Amino acid sequence: MTKAAVFGTGSWGTAFAMVLADAGCEVTLWGRRAGLVDAVNERRVNPDYLPDVELPPSVRATTDAAEAAADAEFTVLAVPSQTLRGNLEKWRPVLRPDTVLVSLMKGVELGTAKRMSEVIGEVGEAEPERVAVLTGPNLAKEIAARQPAASVVACRDESVAQRLQSACHTPYFRPYTNTDVVGCELGGAVKNVIALAVGIADGMGLGDNTKASLITRGLAETSRLGLAMGADAHTFAGLAGMGDLVATCSSPLSRNHTFGTNLGRGMTLSETIAVTKQTAEGVKSCESVRELAHRHHVEMPITETVVGIVHDGKPPHVALKELMSRSAKAERV
Numbered sequence: 001m002t003k004a005a006v007f008g009t010g011s012w013g014t015a016f017a018m019v020l021a022d023a024g025c026e027v028t029l030w031g032r033r034a035g036l037v038d039a040v041n042e043r044r045v046n047p048d049y050l051p052d053v054e055l056p057p058s059v060r061a062t063t064d065a066a067e068a069a070a071d072a073e074f075t076v077l078a079v080p081s082q083t084l085r086g087n088l089e090k091w092r093p094v095l096r097p098d099t100v101l102v103s104l105m106k107g108v109e110l111g112t113a114k115r116m117s118e119v120i121g122e123v124g125e126a127e128p129e130r131v132a133v134l135t136g137p138n139l140a141k142e143i144a145a146r147q148p149a150a151s152v153v154a155c156r157d158e159s160v161a162q163r164l165q166s167a168c169h170t171p172y173f174r175p176y177t178n179t180d181v182v183g184c185e186l187g188g189a190v191k192n193v194i195a196l197a198v199g200i201a202d203g204m205g206l207g208d209n210t211k212a213s214l215i216t217r218g219l220a221e222t223s224r225l226g227l228a229m230g231a232d233a234h235t236f237a238g239l240a241g242m243g244d245l246v247a248t249c250s251s252p253l254s255r256n257h258t259f260g261t262n263l264g265r266g267m268t269l270s271e272t273i274a275v276t277k278q279t280a281e282g283v284k285s286c287e288s289v290r291e292l293a294h295r296h297h298v299e300m301p302i303t304e305t306v307v308g309i310v311h312d313g314k315p316p317h318v319a320l321k322e323l324m325s326r327s328a329k330a331e332r333v
Protein backbone atom coordinates (compact mmCIF):
# COMPACT_ATOMS: atom_id res chain seq x y z
CA MET A 1 0.00 0.00 0.00
CA THR A 2 1.34 3.47 -0.90
CA LYS A 3 2.05 5.57 2.17
CA ALA A 4 1.55 9.32 2.16
CA ALA A 5 2.00 12.06 4.74
CA VAL A 6 -0.03 15.26 4.61
CA PHE A 7 1.34 18.19 6.62
CA GLY A 8 -1.53 20.57 7.39
CA THR A 9 -4.99 19.78 8.72
CA GLY A 10 -6.79 22.71 7.12
CA SER A 11 -9.53 22.47 4.50
CA TRP A 12 -7.41 21.33 1.59
CA GLY A 13 -4.90 19.18 3.47
CA THR A 14 -7.77 17.25 5.07
CA ALA A 15 -9.81 16.93 1.86
CA PHE A 16 -6.77 15.79 -0.11
CA ALA A 17 -5.90 13.24 2.60
CA MET A 18 -9.38 11.82 1.97
CA VAL A 19 -8.71 11.73 -1.80
CA LEU A 20 -5.44 9.84 -1.26
CA ALA A 21 -7.16 7.39 1.08
CA ASP A 22 -10.01 6.87 -1.40
CA ALA A 23 -7.36 6.14 -4.05
CA GLY A 24 -5.94 3.39 -1.84
CA CYS A 25 -3.15 5.13 0.10
CA GLU A 26 -2.47 4.87 3.80
CA VAL A 27 -2.34 8.47 4.99
CA THR A 28 -0.91 10.17 8.06
CA LEU A 29 -2.01 13.73 8.64
CA TRP A 30 0.25 16.03 10.63
CA GLY A 31 -1.50 18.76 12.64
CA ARG A 32 -0.12 21.21 15.17
CA ARG A 33 -3.09 21.01 17.58
CA ALA A 34 -3.55 17.88 19.70
CA GLY A 35 -7.31 18.43 20.13
CA LEU A 36 -7.91 18.43 16.38
CA VAL A 37 -5.63 15.43 15.86
CA ASP A 38 -7.56 13.52 18.55
CA ALA A 39 -10.88 14.39 16.88
CA VAL A 40 -9.62 12.96 13.57
CA ASN A 41 -8.43 9.75 15.24
CA GLU A 42 -11.37 9.25 17.60
CA ARG A 43 -14.36 10.72 15.74
CA ARG A 44 -13.08 10.55 12.13
CA VAL A 45 -13.87 14.24 11.51
CA ASN A 46 -11.97 17.49 11.31
CA PRO A 47 -14.39 19.61 13.39
CA ASP A 48 -12.77 22.97 12.61
CA TYR A 49 -12.52 22.74 8.82
CA LEU A 50 -14.73 19.95 7.42
CA PRO A 51 -17.14 19.02 10.23
CA ASP A 52 -19.64 17.25 7.95
CA VAL A 53 -17.15 14.90 6.31
CA GLU A 54 -16.43 11.42 7.65
CA LEU A 55 -12.79 10.57 7.01
CA PRO A 56 -11.87 7.07 5.83
CA PRO A 57 -10.24 4.71 8.38
CA SER A 58 -6.97 4.78 6.41
CA VAL A 59 -6.46 8.43 7.44
CA ARG A 60 -4.74 8.73 10.82
CA ALA A 61 -3.48 11.95 12.42
CA THR A 62 -0.53 12.88 14.62
CA THR A 63 1.24 15.92 16.05
CA ASP A 64 4.58 14.13 15.63
CA ALA A 65 6.25 15.13 12.35
CA ALA A 66 8.66 12.16 12.47
CA GLU A 67 5.77 9.74 12.83
CA ALA A 68 3.94 11.36 9.90
CA ALA A 69 6.99 11.39 7.65
CA ALA A 70 8.19 7.85 8.35
CA ASP A 71 7.82 5.61 5.28
CA ALA A 72 5.99 8.29 3.26
CA GLU A 73 6.50 7.86 -0.48
CA PHE A 74 4.69 11.19 -0.94
CA THR A 75 5.00 14.07 1.54
CA VAL A 76 2.24 16.56 0.86
CA LEU A 77 2.59 20.12 2.14
CA ALA A 78 -0.61 22.05 2.85
CA VAL A 79 0.09 24.98 5.16
CA PRO A 80 -0.27 28.70 4.31
CA SER A 81 2.42 29.66 1.79
CA GLN A 82 4.00 32.30 4.00
CA THR A 83 4.57 29.70 6.75
CA LEU A 84 6.09 27.02 4.51
CA ARG A 85 9.75 27.99 4.89
CA GLY A 86 9.64 28.06 8.70
CA ASN A 87 7.69 24.81 8.90
CA LEU A 88 9.82 22.95 6.40
CA GLU A 89 13.00 23.94 8.24
CA LYS A 90 11.57 22.07 11.25
CA TRP A 91 10.33 19.07 9.26
CA ARG A 92 13.33 18.55 6.96
CA PRO A 93 15.40 16.44 9.41
CA VAL A 94 12.63 13.81 9.61
CA LEU A 95 11.80 13.60 5.88
CA ARG A 96 12.80 10.51 3.95
CA PRO A 97 15.59 11.45 1.49
CA ASP A 98 13.71 9.84 -1.42
CA THR A 99 10.21 11.10 -0.62
CA VAL A 100 8.40 13.11 -3.32
CA LEU A 101 7.52 16.52 -1.88
CA VAL A 102 4.12 17.67 -3.13
CA SER A 103 2.91 21.26 -2.85
CA LEU A 104 -0.82 21.94 -2.53
CA MET A 105 -0.13 25.61 -1.92
CA LYS A 106 -1.13 28.50 -4.16
CA GLY A 107 1.03 31.40 -3.10
CA VAL A 108 4.32 33.19 -3.74
CA GLU A 109 6.68 33.90 -0.86
CA LEU A 110 6.85 37.50 0.35
CA GLY A 111 10.35 38.99 0.33
CA THR A 112 11.88 36.42 -2.03
CA ALA A 113 9.05 36.15 -4.63
CA LYS A 114 9.78 32.43 -4.77
CA ARG A 115 7.22 29.87 -5.88
CA MET A 116 6.41 27.15 -3.37
CA SER A 117 8.31 24.47 -5.34
CA GLU A 118 11.38 26.71 -5.20
CA VAL A 119 11.08 27.07 -1.43
CA ILE A 120 10.62 23.30 -1.13
CA GLY A 121 13.65 22.60 -3.31
CA GLU A 122 15.79 25.02 -1.32
CA VAL A 123 14.74 24.20 2.24
CA GLY A 124 13.93 20.54 1.62
CA GLU A 125 17.22 20.10 -0.26
CA ALA A 126 15.31 18.35 -3.01
CA GLU A 127 16.19 18.29 -6.70
CA PRO A 128 13.35 19.46 -9.04
CA GLU A 129 12.63 15.85 -10.07
CA ARG A 130 11.52 15.14 -6.49
CA VAL A 131 9.19 18.15 -6.16
CA ALA A 132 5.63 18.09 -7.50
CA VAL A 133 2.68 20.46 -7.48
CA LEU A 134 -1.02 19.65 -7.37
CA THR A 135 -3.30 22.43 -8.60
CA GLY A 136 -6.53 23.12 -10.47
CA PRO A 137 -10.22 23.90 -9.85
CA ASN A 138 -10.43 22.09 -6.52
CA LEU A 139 -12.50 23.91 -3.92
CA ALA A 140 -11.90 21.78 -0.82
CA LYS A 141 -15.53 21.54 0.29
CA GLU A 142 -16.67 20.24 -3.10
CA ILE A 143 -13.86 17.69 -3.27
CA ALA A 144 -14.63 16.59 0.30
CA ALA A 145 -18.24 16.01 -0.84
CA ARG A 146 -16.75 13.78 -3.56
CA GLN A 147 -18.14 15.95 -6.36
CA PRO A 148 -16.39 15.21 -9.67
CA ALA A 149 -13.42 17.40 -10.52
CA ALA A 150 -10.23 17.35 -12.55
CA SER A 151 -6.84 18.53 -11.40
CA VAL A 152 -3.20 18.77 -12.51
CA VAL A 153 -0.14 17.07 -11.03
CA ALA A 154 2.98 18.78 -12.27
CA CYS A 155 6.57 17.65 -11.98
CA ARG A 156 9.60 18.21 -14.15
CA ASP A 157 9.99 14.40 -14.20
CA GLU A 158 6.89 13.08 -15.93
CA SER A 159 7.28 9.61 -14.39
CA VAL A 160 7.05 11.14 -10.91
CA ALA A 161 3.92 13.06 -11.97
CA GLN A 162 2.47 9.76 -13.21
CA ARG A 163 3.20 8.05 -9.88
CA LEU A 164 1.44 10.85 -8.03
CA GLN A 165 -1.40 10.78 -10.54
CA SER A 166 -2.06 7.14 -9.81
CA ALA A 167 -1.75 7.71 -6.04
CA CYS A 168 -4.62 10.25 -6.06
CA HIS A 169 -6.85 9.10 -8.91
CA THR A 170 -10.36 8.22 -7.72
CA PRO A 171 -13.78 7.92 -9.40
CA TYR A 172 -14.49 11.58 -8.50
CA PHE A 173 -10.96 13.06 -8.74
CA ARG A 174 -9.23 13.00 -12.13
CA PRO A 175 -5.66 14.31 -12.15
CA TYR A 176 -3.84 15.09 -15.42
CA THR A 177 -0.05 15.23 -15.61
CA ASN A 178 1.96 18.24 -16.73
CA THR A 179 5.69 18.99 -16.74
CA ASP A 180 5.24 22.80 -16.70
CA VAL A 181 5.72 23.38 -12.98
CA VAL A 182 6.25 27.15 -13.37
CA GLY A 183 3.02 27.66 -15.34
CA CYS A 184 0.96 25.45 -13.05
CA GLU A 185 2.14 27.25 -9.93
CA LEU A 186 1.65 30.72 -11.39
CA GLY A 187 -1.85 29.78 -12.54
CA GLY A 188 -2.74 28.79 -8.97
CA ALA A 189 -1.15 31.79 -7.27
CA VAL A 190 -2.27 34.57 -9.62
CA LYS A 191 -5.89 33.35 -9.83
CA ASN A 192 -6.19 34.18 -6.12
CA VAL A 193 -5.27 37.80 -6.91
CA ILE A 194 -7.77 37.94 -9.77
CA ALA A 195 -10.44 36.36 -7.51
CA LEU A 196 -9.89 39.23 -5.07
CA ALA A 197 -10.50 41.68 -7.93
CA VAL A 198 -13.66 39.87 -9.03
CA GLY A 199 -14.87 39.69 -5.43
CA ILE A 200 -14.31 43.44 -5.01
CA ALA A 201 -16.34 44.08 -8.18
CA ASP A 202 -19.13 41.79 -6.91
CA GLY A 203 -19.12 43.61 -3.59
CA MET A 204 -19.46 46.94 -5.42
CA GLY A 205 -22.60 45.59 -7.09
CA LEU A 206 -21.06 45.29 -10.55
CA GLY A 207 -22.34 42.62 -12.93
CA ASP A 208 -21.27 39.80 -15.19
CA ASN A 209 -19.65 41.92 -17.92
CA THR A 210 -17.23 43.30 -15.35
CA LYS A 211 -16.58 39.83 -13.97
CA ALA A 212 -15.95 38.30 -17.41
CA SER A 213 -13.65 41.18 -18.34
CA LEU A 214 -11.60 40.79 -15.17
CA ILE A 215 -11.36 37.00 -15.59
CA THR A 216 -10.29 37.26 -19.24
CA ARG A 217 -7.82 40.09 -18.80
CA GLY A 218 -6.67 38.45 -15.56
CA LEU A 219 -5.79 35.35 -17.52
CA ALA A 220 -4.01 37.54 -20.09
CA GLU A 221 -1.77 39.09 -17.44
CA THR A 222 -1.15 35.70 -15.81
CA SER A 223 -0.07 34.27 -19.17
CA ARG A 224 2.15 37.29 -19.85
CA LEU A 225 3.99 36.76 -16.59
CA GLY A 226 4.17 33.02 -17.17
CA LEU A 227 5.66 33.37 -20.63
CA ALA A 228 8.26 35.81 -19.32
CA MET A 229 9.18 33.21 -16.68
CA GLY A 230 9.50 30.34 -19.15
CA ALA A 231 6.08 28.71 -18.75
CA ASP A 232 4.16 27.01 -21.55
CA ALA A 233 1.27 29.11 -22.94
CA HIS A 234 -0.96 26.02 -23.13
CA THR A 235 -0.90 25.64 -19.36
CA PHE A 236 -2.94 28.83 -18.92
CA ALA A 237 -5.75 27.52 -21.14
CA GLY A 238 -5.91 24.38 -19.00
CA LEU A 239 -7.09 23.35 -15.55
CA ALA A 240 -4.30 25.14 -13.68
CA GLY A 241 -5.02 28.37 -15.56
CA MET A 242 -8.50 29.01 -16.85
CA GLY A 243 -10.02 26.11 -14.90
CA ASP A 244 -8.98 27.33 -11.48
CA LEU A 245 -9.59 30.97 -12.37
CA VAL A 246 -13.20 30.26 -13.34
CA ALA A 247 -13.88 28.11 -10.25
CA THR A 248 -12.37 30.59 -7.82
CA CYS A 249 -13.82 33.73 -9.38
CA SER A 250 -17.34 32.21 -9.55
CA SER A 251 -17.65 30.52 -6.19
CA PRO A 252 -18.87 31.86 -2.87
CA LEU A 253 -16.79 29.01 -1.36
CA SER A 254 -13.58 30.77 -2.41
CA ARG A 255 -11.94 32.55 0.49
CA ASN A 256 -10.17 34.98 -1.88
CA HIS A 257 -13.40 35.83 -3.69
CA THR A 258 -15.23 36.31 -0.38
CA PHE A 259 -12.40 38.45 0.99
CA GLY A 260 -12.67 40.71 -2.07
CA THR A 261 -16.47 40.89 -1.80
CA ASN A 262 -16.18 42.15 1.78
CA LEU A 263 -13.69 44.83 0.71
CA GLY A 264 -15.94 45.83 -2.20
CA ARG A 265 -18.89 46.21 0.18
CA GLY A 266 -16.88 48.76 2.13
CA MET A 267 -15.26 46.77 4.95
CA THR A 268 -11.76 47.92 5.90
CA LEU A 269 -8.79 45.56 5.52
CA SER A 270 -8.63 44.88 9.28
CA GLU A 271 -12.38 44.22 9.47
CA THR A 272 -12.12 41.84 6.52
CA ILE A 273 -9.14 40.00 8.04
CA ALA A 274 -11.07 39.68 11.31
CA VAL A 275 -14.03 37.91 9.65
CA THR A 276 -11.83 35.64 7.47
CA LYS A 277 -11.25 32.35 9.27
CA GLN A 278 -9.16 30.53 6.67
CA THR A 279 -6.22 31.27 4.40
CA ALA A 280 -6.84 33.77 1.56
CA GLU A 281 -3.45 33.52 -0.13
CA GLY A 282 -3.96 36.37 -2.62
CA VAL A 283 -4.00 38.97 0.16
CA LYS A 284 -0.27 38.53 0.75
CA SER A 285 0.74 37.00 -2.57
CA CYS A 286 -0.56 39.97 -4.60
CA GLU A 287 2.54 41.84 -3.43
CA SER A 288 4.94 39.05 -4.39
CA VAL A 289 3.18 38.55 -7.75
CA ARG A 290 3.61 42.28 -8.40
CA GLU A 291 7.30 41.91 -7.46
CA LEU A 292 7.64 39.14 -10.06
CA ALA A 293 5.92 41.34 -12.64
CA HIS A 294 8.38 44.17 -11.97
CA ARG A 295 11.39 41.83 -12.11
CA HIS A 296 10.27 40.41 -15.45
CA HIS A 297 9.12 43.79 -16.85
CA VAL A 298 5.58 42.57 -17.36
CA GLU A 299 2.49 44.77 -17.07
CA MET A 300 -0.08 43.38 -14.63
CA PRO A 301 -2.65 46.16 -14.19
CA ILE A 302 -5.25 44.09 -12.33
CA THR A 303 -2.64 42.86 -9.86
CA GLU A 304 -1.44 46.48 -9.39
CA THR A 305 -5.06 47.51 -8.76
CA VAL A 306 -5.56 44.78 -6.15
CA VAL A 307 -2.35 45.77 -4.33
CA GLY A 308 -3.57 49.39 -4.40
CA ILE A 309 -6.90 48.51 -2.80
CA VAL A 310 -5.70 45.86 -0.34
CA HIS A 311 -2.41 47.34 0.82
CA ASP A 312 -2.40 51.03 -0.07
CA GLY A 313 -5.94 51.75 1.12
CA LYS A 314 -7.13 53.00 -2.26
CA PRO A 315 -10.94 53.16 -2.41
CA PRO A 316 -12.23 50.51 -4.87
CA HIS A 317 -14.15 53.03 -7.04
CA VAL A 318 -11.00 55.18 -7.43
CA ALA A 319 -8.86 52.14 -8.28
CA LEU A 320 -11.43 50.90 -10.80
CA LYS A 321 -11.57 54.30 -12.49
CA GLU A 322 -7.78 54.30 -12.83
CA LEU A 323 -7.81 50.75 -14.24
CA MET A 324 -10.40 51.70 -16.85
CA SER A 325 -8.72 54.96 -17.87
CA ARG A 326 -5.40 53.37 -18.86
CA SER A 327 -4.34 54.05 -22.44
CA ALA A 328 -6.18 52.08 -25.15
CA LYS A 329 -4.37 49.12 -26.71
CA ALA A 330 -4.74 46.06 -28.91
CA GLU A 331 -6.20 42.99 -27.18
CA ARG A 332 -3.15 40.76 -27.65
CA VAL A 333 -0.65 43.22 -26.18
Ligand SMILES: NC(=O)C1=CN([C@@H]2O[C@H](COP(=O)(O)OP(=O)(O)OC[C@H]3O[C@@H](n4cnc5c(N)ncnc54)[C@H](OP(=O)(O)O)[C@@H]3O)[C@@H](O)[C@H]2O)C=CC1
Pocket residue numbers: 008009010011012013014031032033048049078079080081083087104105106107138139140141277278279281
Ligand atom coordinates in the same frame (compact mmCIF):
# COMPACT_ATOMS: atom_id res chain seq x y z
N1 LIG B 1 -9.17 25.24 0.61
C1 LIG B 1 -9.16 25.05 -0.68
O1 LIG B 1 -10.23 24.92 -1.31
C2 LIG B 1 -7.87 24.97 -1.43
C3 LIG B 1 -6.70 25.46 -0.90
N2 LIG B 1 -5.55 25.41 -1.61
C4 LIG B 1 -4.30 25.91 -1.07
O2 LIG B 1 -3.87 25.04 -0.03
C5 LIG B 1 -3.08 25.75 0.92
C6 LIG B 1 -3.60 25.44 2.31
O3 LIG B 1 -4.91 25.96 2.33
P1 LIG B 1 -6.08 25.43 3.23
O4 LIG B 1 -5.89 24.05 3.68
O5 LIG B 1 -7.31 25.75 2.50
O6 LIG B 1 -5.89 26.46 4.45
P2 LIG B 1 -6.69 26.53 5.80
O7 LIG B 1 -6.69 27.95 6.19
O8 LIG B 1 -7.96 25.80 5.67
O9 LIG B 1 -5.75 25.68 6.81
C7 LIG B 1 -4.44 26.07 7.08
C8 LIG B 1 -3.75 24.94 7.80
O10 LIG B 1 -2.42 25.34 8.06
C9 LIG B 1 -2.20 25.33 9.46
N3 LIG B 1 -1.33 26.44 9.81
C10 LIG B 1 -1.59 27.75 9.78
N4 LIG B 1 -0.51 28.45 10.15
C11 LIG B 1 0.41 27.53 10.45
C12 LIG B 1 1.72 27.64 10.92
N5 LIG B 1 2.32 28.81 11.13
N6 LIG B 1 2.39 26.50 11.13
C13 LIG B 1 1.81 25.30 10.90
N7 LIG B 1 0.56 25.15 10.47
C14 LIG B 1 -0.12 26.27 10.24
C15 LIG B 1 -3.55 25.47 10.08
O11 LIG B 1 -3.47 24.94 11.40
P3 LIG B 1 -4.46 25.44 12.56
O12 LIG B 1 -5.81 24.92 12.22
O13 LIG B 1 -3.88 24.85 13.77
O14 LIG B 1 -4.42 26.97 12.53
C16 LIG B 1 -4.36 24.61 9.14
O15 LIG B 1 -4.15 23.24 9.41
C17 LIG B 1 -3.18 27.23 0.50
O16 LIG B 1 -2.02 27.60 -0.17
C18 LIG B 1 -4.37 27.28 -0.44
O17 LIG B 1 -4.25 28.29 -1.42
C19 LIG B 1 -5.52 24.85 -2.85
C20 LIG B 1 -6.65 24.31 -3.41
C21 LIG B 1 -7.91 24.33 -2.74
Ligand SMILES: O=C(CO)COP(=O)(O)O
Pocket residue numbers: 106136137138139140192195244247248253254255256257279280281
Ligand atom coordinates in the same frame (compact mmCIF):
# COMPACT_ATOMS: atom_id res chain seq x y z
O1 LIG C 1 -7.73 27.20 -4.82
C1 LIG C 1 -8.90 27.04 -4.60
C2 LIG C 1 -9.79 26.33 -5.53
O2 LIG C 1 -9.09 25.70 -6.55
C3 LIG C 1 -9.50 27.59 -3.36
O3 LIG C 1 -9.62 28.95 -3.48
P1 LIG C 1 -9.65 29.86 -2.18
O4 LIG C 1 -8.32 29.70 -1.51
O5 LIG C 1 -9.93 31.23 -2.66
O6 LIG C 1 -10.77 29.33 -1.31
